[in-house]
Amino acid sequence: MQLYGGICLKKSIFSITVLAFITLFLSSCASEPLSPLQNGSYSVIFDDFDSTGWKAYLVLYVKDQKIENVEYDYIGSSTNGGKLKSEDSSYAEAMYSITGTKPELYIRQLVDSLLTHQDPDQIEAVSGATASTKDFKKFAKLAIEAARKGDTSPITVSQNE
DSSP, X not given: OHHHHHHHHHHHHHHHHHHHHHHHHHHHHOOOOOOOOOSEEEEEEESSOOTXXXXXXXEEEEETTEEEEEEEXXXXXXXXTTOBXXXXXXXXXXXHHHHSOOHHHHHHHHHHHHHHHSOGGXXXXXXXXXXXXXXXXXXXXXXXXXXXXXXXXOEEEOTTO
């Protein structure tokens, strides 16, 4: 009888010890609450033009701790007439005929999604604009990190990353 009671006691102590370790582990893994977004504008831009003559940029506007507006586009080099990609009709026509989307459309989708979700990780890739979606999400994350710190210094990202 004592042996049986001893086994139950050992199992109870073991269970309590395991539960304590799990609780300790989970509490140490809990992430710290995120700092609120600070009011201001936060900009991110590539350091150079890509091989097709475009340079992505994003400006994130924060008001009352929320993303209020986002500006995202690509600046054209002199070979692209210095235009914004969203305003280059010949580029848009060529892209649309191949991919079914164009800068004017996918930029609006990306911006609307970020304004709705307030989280770049919840933005779905836009079919036909995978690279632009990747750039947008990367830039949005960097701008949000800066907004949490209140650092309005422009952020320059290497085109080769």
